Amino acid sequence: MLDDAEKKLLADAGHRIRETRAAQGLSLEQLARLTGISAPALSLIETGKRDPRLTTLKRIADALRAPLAAFIADGSGTAEPSAPTPSGGYDLGEYQ
Template structure:
């Protein structure tokens, strides 16, 4: 049976980098995303740095909070013309968390 550890590590790294890039592009810090997802900031940091393997349900919660399709975190969609991703233009309500 082939060892796919390197392949899986690379995938985790890509997902983490996409997650961080999306979060930063939307002007959110880890604490704010933690408030929106109910996932602790340290746990989010571990996912972004590929030190924690996130479950699909966790990634779905993060994608929902970032208002992007889950697929945007899982696959490279930047090279597909005509597909829109990202925010739908609505703001964030973090008032309860300040």
């Protein structure tokens, strides 16, 4: 069972993932294609209802072209990182 601090960590990480995805104009389905993780599973991660493995978070970070630390930072030091803007766009054709 998760304690309150762990629930907050998951919710905060999920919020950062959702913010980054939305800032880049990606839908859940598009991120699912880029990561190989189902859209329902990504939704559970974004809402803090699933505790993803580190390797899962790394796949999401790579797909969003963001540092892994941007999603797991606990906010106890520096300001929250802003979402990077992709320079070349996304080629989702090979994932369809």
